[in-house]
Amino acid sequence: KLVEYCCAEFLKKKGIDIRQNPRSLRRLSTQCERAKRVLSSANQTTIEVDALGDNEDFNSTITRAKFEELCMSMFKECIPPVEKVLKDSGISKNQIHEVVLVGGSTRIPKVQDLLKDYFNGKELNK
Numbered sequence: 001k002l003v004e005y006c007c008a009e010f011l012k013k014k015g016i017d018i019r020q021n022p023r024s025l026r027r028l029s030t031q032c033e034r035a036k037r038v039l040s041s042a043n044q045t046t047i048e049v050d051a052l053g054d055n056e057d058f059n060s061t062i063t064r065a066k067f068e069e070l071c072m073s074m075f076k077e078c079i080p081p082v083e084k085v086l087k088d089s090g091i092s093k094n095q096i097h098e099v100v101l102v103g104g105s106t107r108i109p110k111v112q113d114l115l116k117d118y119f120n121g122k123e124l125n126k
Contacts, residue, residue: 001070002032016053100125
């Protein structure tokens with residue numbers, strides 16, 4: 001989602017469409033991954049790629065709020081699998097003593113907030 005947003009920004013700012021350029025997309029994707037990690041601990045970051053398309057540089061400041069807005073539909077997709085596991089196991093969420101988060105996306109503050117809310121404010125083990 002962040003790469004799509006940046007492609008649209010580059011098209012709007014520079015009039016250059018890089019969506020069919022695998023090298024440009026790969027370079028942009030690398031910087032978007034870095035930005036995603038930074039936004040797990042900071043409120044904003046800058047995405048910068050030199051000569052992204054037609055020798056034009058790209059740089060854009062992205063806030064955590066904008067990142068969350070762009071990705072909210074994907075963040076919400078983490079709850080149904082949790083519900084399914086609980087349903088399949090026959091355990092209610094009130095019977096869960098500890099929630100342990102493992103993996104890259106669990107470091108995203110909004111994902112943590114959604115899970116914490118789902119488990120009625122229970123502290124998450126990170």
